[in-house]
Amino acid sequence: xxxxxxxxxxxxxxxxxxxxxxxxxxxxxxxxxxxxxxxxxxxxxxxxxxxxxxxxxxxxxxxxxxxxxxx
Amino acid sequence: xxxxxxxxxxxxxxxxxxxxxxxxxxxxxxxxxxxxxxxxxxxxxxxxxxxxxxxxxxxxxxxxxxxxxxxxxxxxxxxxxxxxxxxxxxxxxxxxxxxxxxxxxxxxxxxxxxxxxxxxxxxxxxxxxxxxxxxxxxxxxxxxxxxxxxxxxxxxxxxxxxxxxxxxxxxxxxxxxxxxxx
Numbered sequence: 001x002x003x004x005x006x007x008x009x010x011x012x013x014x015x016x017x018x019x020x021x022x023x024x025x026x027x028x029x030x031x032x033x034x035x036x037x038x039x040x041x042x043x044x045x046x047x048x049x050x051x052x053x054x055x056x057x058x059x060x061x062x063x064x065x066x067x068x069x070x071x
Numbered sequence: 072x073x074x075x076x077x078x079x080x081x082x083x084x085x086x087x088x089x090x091x092x093x094x095x096x097x098x099x100x101x102x103x104x105x106x107x108x109x110x111x112x113x114x115x116x117x118x119x120x121x122x123x124x125x126x127x128x129x130x131x132x133x134x135x136x137x138x139x140x141x142x143x144x145x146x147x148x149x150x151x152x153x154x155x156x157x158x159x160x161x162x163x164x165x166x167x168x169x170x171x172x173x174x175x176x177x178x179x180x181x182x183x184x185x186x187x188x189x190x191x192x193x194x195x196x197x198x199x200x201x202x203x204x205x206x207x208x209x210x211x212x213x214x215x216x217x218x219x220x221x222x223x224x225x226x227x228x229x230x231x232x233x234x235x236x237x238x239x240x241x242x243x244x245x246x247x248x249x250x251x252x253x
Binding site for chain 2: 030033034036037039040041043045046047048049050051052053054055
């Protein structure tokens with residue numbers, strides 16, 4: 001009975017921690033995007049044309065190709 | 072010969088300066104950059120008074136078709152106003168209401184309807200923008216985004232912009248590739 005209570009308590013704490021982390025990560029992501037957009041708005045037109053595009057999928061695809069060639 | 076160490080130092084300083092100026096620019100997702108460009112168009116293009124239904128009418132940034140901007144465009148125009156017109160973002164799925172837009176971004180999802188859309192807006196003071204290939208050169212659009220060296224660039228047909236009563240700033244034209252129609 002006592003053991004079951006301890007397990008339930010641990011699971012409850014873990015679940016809340018996970019929920020908190022997900023919310024925190026989402027809020028951080030929104031804040032980061034707000035900051036980035038503000039940063040981009042402060043740039044001159046000529047500077048904006050020099051901003052590099054971040055493409056996470058391109059990196060992933062490149063890594064996949066590399067892995068395949070390593071086989 | 073004794074100048075060589077100094078020359079090295081000068082080269083190192085120059086390279087460091089160049090690197091830091093490059094590093095000073097952020098890296099952003101494609102549609103985040105395009106969002107800020109759309110916002111900038113509202114600053115570097117002038118609309119006639121007839122483009123607004125009233126003095127209190129909002130300045131409409133419209134996206135027709137699939138919205139790839141997501142939060143970016145909302146963040147870019149949030150709390151902004153253009154000549155006293157509060158900026159808002161409208162997401163549209165049909166031609167209806169496109170004439171109330173000041174800036175209309177036509178998504179790639181609408182490529183098959185492009186001729187109909189541009190004919191519908193012919194001579195209306197709506198700045199048409201897209202990233203569809205051939206938007207400016209073949210279809211008669213005003214501003215096209217294109218990618219070069221992993222950067223967002225602009226192709227503009229100034230004549231097409233002026234035909235509708237819009238006035239485009241020289242500063243915007245200076246950073247763009249110009250398509251001249253004869």
